Amino acid sequence: MVQRRTILAGIPAAALFAPAVSRAQAGFPDRTVRYIVPFPPGGLTDIMARLVGQKLSEIWAKPVVIENRAGGNALIGADAVAKSAPDGHTLLAITMTHTVNATLFPHAPFDFRRDLTTISVLGSLPLVVVVNAEKSPARSLADLLALARTQRLNAGSSGNGSPPHLGLELVRGVAQAGDNITHVPYRGGAPSVTDLAAGNLDFMVSNLPECIAQIQGGRLRPLAITSATRHPLVPDVPTVKEAGQPALEMTNWTAMMAPAAVPAPLLAKIETDTLAAIRDPEVSRKARDGGFTVEGWDRARSVAYVAEETARWARLIQEAGLRAD
16 A cells, blocks of 8 residues: 555656546537527627527537627626636636737736637627717718717716727817717617617617618618728628727627636547637628627637737727727
8 A cells, every 4th residue: 555655656646647638638518518608699799609609509419509698898897707617617718808808807807818719700890980860961981980979979888898899989089079979888789789679779889790781770870890801791881990080990709718727638529619619601601791800719819819809909008098988
């Protein structure tokens, strides 16, 4: 017995742990996987999460349940994942918002850089400057900028520090509108777009998937798209550069994350299966139909990109002096 203990003492802990991790990887998942979306249903993050989650349910032969946990500027859902058991059974859907939050909310209950890790950047998309088709007199981006200089306008967003919020701040700066534009934050993109369509807001810089149905239904009028090139879903809508405002160019994206403490073999399996899901022809087609450019980047590229985005927005937030409302 003494000899056996001596032999085990000479084996690295990682080597002793490896068989257990291997078995866990082989049997993963062994129960329902929670894919937490920190926004209400219907937004861009929710759309992509449901597409990928449904395919992962097929690949894993286990349910992948989309759990919408909105609130706290998307911090509540992210915090739940950051503090969940690191066994791969709880995943997080994020957008550019979370890289902004890392700076905008320095006292958040978790550390975005330390407590979470990226699995894959799934898709990217432009934003579109939109107004209510019936009530707004703006027929072009130039019209809207002129209105912002002379009238008080209410602009919605999916929350403080969200891409739509940053977009309207860019509009404020280009128009030199100052206090004429009032930011109205919502708990997600879908409810803000609904209020714009109802005539309760004057304009938005909205994520395209969140407003495409309202555009196609004639309730919203698109003035310009923030991508470098026109988008196939709205081919007649000029880019902001074509409209004479290249400073308004920006791109949003959505990604999958997991607790940083999930063992590397499990992260690798989730990565492999997630890439298979997003690259599935039917999933990719539905994502493109919803306004996304399908990315499906591997983990190394995705981790580096999210870190770059976090640093980029930190610089801009500090330079502009933005604060959480």
